[in-house]
Each structure stands twice: as structure tokens, then as C-alpha cells.
Amino acid sequence: xxxxxxxxxxxxxxxxYSTLKERALHPLRRTTYDELHxxxxxxxxxxxxxxxxxxxxxxxGKSTLLKCIAGIYGVDSGRISVAGRLSPFIELGxxxxxxxxxxxxxxxxxxxxxxxxxxxxxxxxxxxxxAELEEFMDLRLKNYSSGMLVRLAFATSxxxxxxxxxIDEVLAVGDAAFQQKCFEEFFRLKRxxxxxxxxxxxxxxxxxxxxxxxxxxxxxxxxIGDPRTIGRAYHELNFGQLAHDAPAESHSDSxxxxxxAWFENERGERVSSVSQEDGLRMCFExxxxxxxxxxxxxxxxxxxxxxxxxxxxxxQHGRSSGSFKAGESVVAxxxxxxxxxxxxxxxxxxxxxxxxxxxxxxLVEDMASVVxxxxxxxxxxxxxxxxxxxxxA
Amino acid sequence: xxxxxxxVPPHSPPASHGVYGPSALGGGLxxxxxxxxxxxxxxxxxxxxxxxxxxxWTLVRPLLFFGVLLFVFTxxxxxxxxxxxxxPEYLLESIILxxxxxxTTSGSVASLVGxxxxxxxxxxxxLVIPLSVALFCFFNLCMNLIVVFIFILASGxxxxxxxxxxxxxxxxxxxISAGVGMLLSALYVRFRxxxxxxxxxAQLLWYGSPxxxxxxxxxxxxxxxxxxxxxxxxxxxxxIITQARKALLQSSAPSAAATLGGDxxxxxxxxxVAAMFALGLWYFNHEAPLISEKL
Numbered sequence: 001x002x003x004x005x006x007x008x009x010x011x012x013x014x015x016x017y018s019t020l021k022e023r024a025l026h027p028l029r030r031t032t033y034d035e036l037h038x039x040x041x042x043x044x045x046x047x048x049x050x051x052x053x054x055x056x057x058x059x060x061g062k063s064t065l066l067k068c069i070a071g072i073y074g075v076d077s078g079r080i081s082v083a084g085r086l087s088p089f090i091e092l093g094x095x096x097x098x099x100x101x102x103x104x105x106x107x108x109x110x111x112x113x114x115x116x117x118x119x120x121x122x123x124x125x126x127x128x129x130x131a132e133l134e135e136f137m138d139l140r141l142k143n144y145s146s147g148m149l150v151r152l153a154f155a156t157s158x159x160x161x162x163x164x165x166x167i168d169e170v171l172a173v174g175d176a177a178f179q180q181k182c183f184e185e186f187f188r189l190k191r192x193x194x195x196x197x198x199x200x201x202x203x204x205x206x207x208x209x210x211x212x213x214x215x216x217x218x219x220x221x222x223x224i225g226d227p228r229t230i231g232r233a234y235h236e237l238n239f240g241q242l243a244h245d246a247p248a249e250s251h252s253d254s255x256x257x258x259x260x261a262w263f264e265n266e267r268g269e270r271v272s273s274v275s276q277e278d279g280l281r282m283c284f285e286x287x288x289x290x291x292x293x294x295x296x297x298x299x300x301x302x303x304x305x306x307x308x309x310x311x312x313x314x315x316q317h318g319r320s321s322g323s324f325k326a327g328e329s330v331v332a333x334x335x336x337x338x339x340x341x342x343x344x345x346x347x348x349x350x351x352x353x354x355x356x357x358x359x360x361x362x363l364v365e366d367m368a369s370v371v372x373x374x375x376x377x378x379x380x381x382x383x384x385x386x387x388x389x390x391x392x393a
Numbered sequence: 394x395x396x397x398x399x400x401v402p403p404h405s406p407p408a409s410h411g412v413y414g415p416s417a418l419g420g421g422l423x424x425x426x427x428x429x430x431x432x433x434x435x436x437x438x439x440x441x442x443x444x445x446x447x448x449x450w451t452l453v454r455p456l457l458f459f460g461v462l463l464f465v466f467t468x469x470x471x472x473x474x475x476x477x478x479x480x481p482e483y484l485l486e487s488i489i490l491x492x493x494x495x496x497t498t499s500g501s502v503a504s505l506v507g508x509x510x511x512x513x514x515x516x517x518x519x520l521v522i523p524l525s526v527a528l529f530c531f532f533n534l535c536m537n538l539i540v541v542f543i544f545i546l547a548s549g550x551x552x553x554x555x556x557x558x559x560x561x562x563x564x565x566x567x568x569i570s571a572g573v574g575m576l577l578s579a580l581y582v583r584f585r586x587x588x589x590x591x592x593x594x595a596q597l598l599w600y601g602s603p604x605x606x607x608x609x610x611x612x613x614x615x616x617x618x619x620x621x622x623x624x625x626x627x628x629x630x631x632x633i634i635t636q637a638r639k640a641l642l643q644s645s646a647p648s649a650a651a652t653l654g655g656d657x658x659x660x661x662x663x664x665x666v667a668a669m670f671a672l673g674l675w676y677f678n679h680e681a682p683l684i685s686e687k688l
Contacts, residue, residue: 010686021586071516074414074682086516094514099439111431112515114424 001046001069001164001195006078008039008064038064040219041078048083049193051186053210053227055200055234061219062199063168066090069197070166084163084195087113091168093153098142102133105141106156113160123159130181131155151178158185164195183208203231203342207375228375235342235373236273255289259329261349261367274338276374276383282312282334284349286362288324294354295321295361297332302366304344309381310336315354339382340372417520417674417681425518432525437532451533452540455492459485466605477607479642482548486541486641487604487634490562493534494570494630495595500526501574502581502588505684512685519681520674523578527571534563550642558640562633565666569629572670575677582680582687602630607638608652626652629669632662 011033039061046052056062067073069080070090095112096105106127110120128134131151141149186209189196200206206213206227213230215222215237223233262270266279274280282299297314312334314321324330332349347370350363376383418425441447463481477483501523505512508522538559546552581587603611603625611621625631632649639646650659 067513068414071414072513072685091514095511097435097439099442100435104435104438108431108435111427112511112517116423116427117431 001044001082001197002080003042003044003046003065003069004079006039006042006065006068006080007037007076008061008068008073009076010036010038012036037219039068039075042216042219042221043078044214044221044224046195046197048195050212051190051196051198051210053198053200053206053213053230054216055203055206055213055230056216056222057237059218060216062216063090064219065216066166066168066197066199082164086164087160087162087166090166092150092157096141096149096153099140101140102137102144102152106152109153109156110159113157114162115160127152127155127159130158132178147178154182158189162194164197165189166197168199203227203234204375204377207231231375232273232275232373235371256292256351256361257287257289258284258349258351258362258364258367259287260285261347261364263347263368263370264333271370273371273373276338276340276342276372276376278338280336280338280340280370280372282336282347282349282368283331284347284367285329285331286351288326288328288330290326291324292353292361293323295324296352296354297321297330298350298352299332299334300348300350302346302348303381304346307381309340309345312336338372339384341379341381341383342371342373342375342377344369344371414682415516415519415685417678418518420516420518425521428517428521429525429528432521433529433532436525436529448536452536455488455537456485456540459488462488462605476610479545479548479550482541482545482550482642483607483638484605485544486637487602489534489537489541490566490634490637491599491602491604491630492537493530493566494573495599496533497527497530497570498573498577499591499595500530501578502591503578504574505578505582506688509688512688519684520575520677523574523677524571527567527574530570531567545641553644555640555644559637562637562640565629565663566633568670569666572666572673575673576669579673579677579680579684582684598628598630601625602628603634607646608635609647622652623654627661627665629662629666632659 012035042065054062054065064073067090068075069082070086072090093109095108097108100108103124106124107117107120110123110127111117115123128137131148131154133148133152133155136144136148144152183205186196190209196209198206198210210227212224213227214224215230215233217237222237223230261282261284263272263274264281264283265271265274266281268281282301284297284299286297294315299310299312300308301310301312302308314332346366347368348363348365349367351361353361441450446453459481463484466484467480504522504526505519511517512519512522577587577591608622608625608631611625614621616624626635626649632653635647635652636649639648649662650656653659653661
């Protein structure tokens with residue numbers, strides 16, 4: 001499959017004059033447009049039998065590109081050529097009608113996807129078996145749960161034996177067992193040498209299946225490469241630009257301020273994103289405005305959602321921090337092994353008087369942020385090293 | 394998974410066209426037909442789902458309408474029936490033929506917009522959508538015509554060879570209805586006021602076609618020096634209905650050609666049929682690549 005210099009622009013009229021009356025009443029008012037450059041000069045070669053992922057944030061043009069490849073949208077410029085038969089669908093359940101029963105819907109969907117009626121009828125049993133919905137075939141679709149609906153749709157869709165498959169966001173659904181089945185089906189398709197173009201937000205499945213991936217942003221190709229690299233770039237794009245927006249102003253009542261806060265990697269470099277393999281240090285700098293004995297330096301690490309992961313204090317295990325004079329600057333560093341799951345984390349540094357630690361001298365909420373990226377994502381907050389042992393009892 | 398049947402060719406890339414993208418046609422005749430048929434069939438299932446008498450309504454509705462009109466025109470107003478032989482049969486037959494035109498065209502108007510979820514997500518020949526409406530209505534027409542024939546036979550008309558003209562007339566009717574349907578459905582994507590406009594136009598055509606009356610009854614009336622009968626028969630629907638009357642009911646009735654005053658003049662309504670179809674097809678084909686974006 002070859003895509004050369006493809007561009008697609010949507011014209012978004014500022015005010016939609018879609019009736020003749022409005023046009024007749026305002027004959028002189030020109031319709032003004034915003035031009036939305038959904039896809040800009042994308043050039044791409046996808047080899048036969050390749051599993052190719054396209055990732056990007058919402059509105060990055062990835063779905064539009066897929067629709068152009070599928071031939072649903074015409075392109076403004078450039079050329080697309082596809083060798084082999086292209087599956088005509090990019091989303092699940094095309095043509096599903098809630099008022100008809102599952103049996104009719106499967107047949108309609110299959111014909112929509114390119115089977116003839118006869119073929120659709122012949123494959124019907126396979127579809128039903130795959131979807132595990134034998135006893136619900138005469139139920140109207142409006143009474144289906146969303147999970148059942150997706151199972152039925154996916155089961156029908158994989159019956160289209162096209163050489164090139166275009167898939168838009170399908171794996172985020174269904175229960176675990178069915179998802180596993182879908183994954184197996186993807187591996188089967190891959191083994192059979194189908195060319196698959198796969199659009200997703202889910203870096204995990206992109207890294208798992210794809211041979212290569214492409215990152216898009218605002219219609220442009222940011223990078224094409226192996227899925228791991230792209231996954232990292234995607235996370236940085238997603239969270240990285242937010243990392244610098246941290247509030248700079250320090251909140252304190254004594255004049256003692258927290259001047260700065262940041263994250264460092266193992267090598268002591270300031271980072272806004274860090275890989276899971278790398279160590280992580282939480283750092284902040286305090287400027288003292290008064291003389292203090294044994295102040296307590298502390299950091300709180302929270303997730304994006306506000307869950308506290310770690311609270312670390314300088315007085316742990318009875319360690320003393322020493323005395324500080326007014327005008328002194330001190331940098332505190334808290335090193336932790338990076339067992340965090342890929343996401344964005346926020347650092348809240350604080351300084352308190354000796355004792356309870358209740359009365360903060362200075363505290364800045366969410367002063368710095370870091371994005372952890374990597375491919376290990378078990379679903380928990382932490383990716384602790386686990387030693388698994390199985391013993392027969 | 395066991396191998397069942399050959400892999401299908403869902404789409405041959407339209408390399409020959411040079412343009413890559415959605416189109417009105419393309420994708421092979423077989424797929425075109427099977428999609429059209431499937432959509433018409435789905436429409437059929439949906440239409441009668443949940444109604445007790447189901448399909449019967451399609452037959453009963455025009456019959457009830459016919460009953461009302463017959464009562465009004467023969468009993469209340471005393472128009473026509475005495476002078477026009479087989480007036481009830483004529484009325485029924487012309488209602489059924491016109492109903493096809495009206496259902497197809499007004500059903501087509503919003504058909505593309507109503508199928509948005511398909512248009513935005515699958516590539517298939519776009520023309521399938523308005524044509525499936527025409528096909529669905531055609532099925533209704535055939536069923537209705539059975540009732541018409543029962544009526545005609547019951548009224549004492551003998552079967553005759555000229556009945557074979559009916560398929561030709563139906564073909565003309567389907568052609569113009571589908572042509573107008575294609576045009577309207579593509580226009581509606583851009584201009585939403587097509588719907589009310591078309592309702593009015595369809596109403597005008599209803600009274601402007603010889604349905605409640607025959608062309609003979611208005612022969613002596615003129616508009617701008619042209620006989621009403623001529624105007625009515627220039628209208629392809631009028632020509633089809635007039636010819637159907639002669640073919641089905643009464644061989645002594647004037648043919649469409651005779652009403653127009655010559656065989657050559659018959660080319661006018663025929664030309665309109667062909668032109669409407671060509672215009673509809675051309676415009677639809679022209680708009681097809683943009684339909685999924687403009688919805």
C-alpha cells in the first residue's frame with residue numbers, strides 16, 4: 001500500500017446556510033470558511049503482510065487518514081494505491097439496526113462488508129459460534145448489551161476475508177475473555193499475511209501487534225518507526241507539553257520559599273519524561289528567609305487523578321536535617337526506584353518546622369510533573385518487581 | 394475457523410477511474426445489486442415490524458384512499474363516473490401508479506441523510522441508497538397491481554393482449570421515479586428545504602396528472618392556447634396513466650400519442666423521462682464523492 005503526499009482539508013463554514021431561504025435572504029453575505037487541515041502531506045509505504053499502527057491524540061487526523069485509505073472520503077491531493085482487496089469497513093457494526101434481530105443484522109452487516117447473501121448465510125454459524133451468542137440470535141439488537149453488540153460485530157467483521165484490513169479503535173471493548181479471543185484472531189490474521197492498518201489510542205495493543213507504527217499530530221506525521229519508539233513519543237506528546245505548565249508561585253507565610261521543583265533521571269538530568277527502565281529523583285530547592293533548626297523536607301507524589309503514591313520525608317528514621325541560616329539555598333533530592341506505571345505524575349514539595357510536620361512553612365501543590373513511559377502496564381498503580389513461584393501442594 | 398467458501402472480492406480498487414474515493418457506482422454489478430436488494434429488504438422488514446397487520450397496510454392504505462375518493466367523486470360531487478366508463482378501475486389504477494412515483498421520490502429525499510451511519514463508515518456505491526428506495530416501492534407497486542387486476546377482472550373487463558404494454562409503462566414509471574429520486578436525495582444533502590418543496594410539488598403533480606379525471610374531460614379547456622389534454626400528456630405521469638387506461642381498461646380510449654396529436658409528439662414525455670433519469674444520475678454521480686462529508 002502506498003500513500004503519497006496525501007492531504008485532506010475540510011471546509012467548515014462559519015454559519016451553515018443550508019436552506020434556500022437563508023441563501024435568498026443573504027445573497028451578498030459570503031459564506032466564510034475555516035479550513036481544517038485534517039491530513040497534511042502524508043507519505044507512507046506499508047508492505048504486504050505488515051501490521052501497521054497509527055496513533056495520535058484526538059483530532060490528529062488518524063481516523064481521517066484511515067477513511068481516505070478506505071475510500072470513504074476523497075483526497076484533495078496526493079495519491080493512494082492499494083494492492084489487493086481492501087476491506088470496506090473501518091468500524092464495527094456498520095448497518096446494525098436496533099429494531100431487527102441479531103440474525104438479520106449479521107446478514108445485513110456481512111453483505112455490507114462485501115459478502116453475497118449466500119456466503120453470508122453459509123458463514124452465519126461461524127459468526128454465532130465465535131460471538132458465543134447462540135441463544136440470543138432471535139433477540140432484537142436493542143435489547144443487547146453493549147458488550148454483546150461488540151462481540152457480534154467483531155465476529156461478523158472478521159468473516160470478511162479481505163487482504164487489507166483497516167481497523168479503527170476496536171479493542172477497547174468486550175470482557176477479558178473475549179478480548180483475548182480477538183487478540184488471537186489478530187495474530188491469526190497476521191500469520192496469514194494480511195496487511196492490517198490499525199488506528200488506536202491504546203499503546204499497549206499497538207506495541208503488542210504492530211510491526212511498525214506512525215505518530216500523527218495535527219494532521220502531520222510526527223514519526224514513523226518501531227512501536228516502542230512511537231509509544232514513547234506518543235506519551236511525551238500527550239503529557240509532555242503539560243509538564244512545563246506547573247504553577248511557579250510559591251505559597252508560604254514566613255518568607256521561606258520553594259524556588260523550584262523538578263524531576264531528575266539517574267544521571268542527574270532534569271526530565272519531563274522518563275522511561276520505566278530509568279531511575280527517578282524528586283527534587284526541589286528551598287530559599288530560607290529565617291534561621292531554622294531541623295526543618296522537615298517532604299515530597300508528595302500523586303497521579304494525575306490525585307491519588308497519592310508516595311509521601312517521603314527527610315526526617316524518616318530519625319535522620320537530622322541540620323540547621324539553616326536565612327539566605328541559604330538548599331536542594332533536596334528524593335531518589336526512588338521507578339516502579340510507576342506509565343502515566344503522568346505530579347510532585348508537591350513542602351517544608352515544615354521540626355516536630356509534627358503539620359505546620360508547613362512552604363508548600364506548592366503539583367509544582368512539577370513527569371511522564372513515565374514504557375510498555376509494562378499491568379493495570380495497577382505500581383509495577384513492583386514480582387517473584388512468581390508455583391508449588392504443587 | 395473452517396474454510397467456508399471462497400474469499401470474496403469486496404472491492405476491486407477503482408484504479409481505472411484514476412480517482413480514489415467514494416463514487417456513485419463502482420464495485421461491480423453483483424455487489425451493486427446485492428446491496429440494493431439487501432437495503433430494500435431491510436426497509437421492508439423495518440416498515441412492517443411491530444404492526445399487527447403488517448404488509449396488509451400497504452395494500453389497504455391505497456384502497457381506503459381510493460374508497461374515499463370514489464365516494465366523494467361519484468356520490469357527493471357526481472363528477473366523471475357517468476361519462477367515464479370503468480371510472481372506479483381507472484381511479485384505482487392511476488392512484489396506484491402515482492403512489493409509486495410519490496413514495497419513491499419522497500422516500501428518496503431523506504434517504505442519504507438517514508443512512509449517515511453507513512455512508513460515513515463503509516465504502517460502497519452511493520447510488521445503491523436511492524435505488525433501494527425505488528426497489529422497495531416497486532415491490533409494493535407489484536403487490537398493489539395484483540389488487541388492481543382483481544378489481545379490473547371483477548368489473549367485467551376481459552384479459553387482452555394489450556395488457557402486455559403494462560411492463561413497458563412500469564419501466565418508464567420506475568425510470569422517471571428513480572431519476573427524480575436520485576436528484577432529490579443528492580440535493581437534499583446540500584439543501585434541506587428540498588423536503589417541503591417536494592411535498593408541494595408532489596401535490597401539484599397529483600392534481601396535474603389525470604388521476605381523478607381523464608384527459609378527455611379537459612380537452613376543451615386551454616391554457617395559453619395549449620389544450621389541457623396536451624399539457625397533461627406532456628407530463629410523463631399523465632402519458633403513462635392515459636396509456637395504461639387504454640391498454641388495461643378500454644381499448645376505445647385515446648392513447649397517449651393520440652391525445653398529444655401524433656406519434657412524434659410522444660417523444661416529448663419520453664424525452665422528459667430520459668432527461669430526468671440522466672439528470673438525476675449525472676448530478677448524483679457528480680455529488681457522490683462529497684456526500685459522506687457534507688451530511
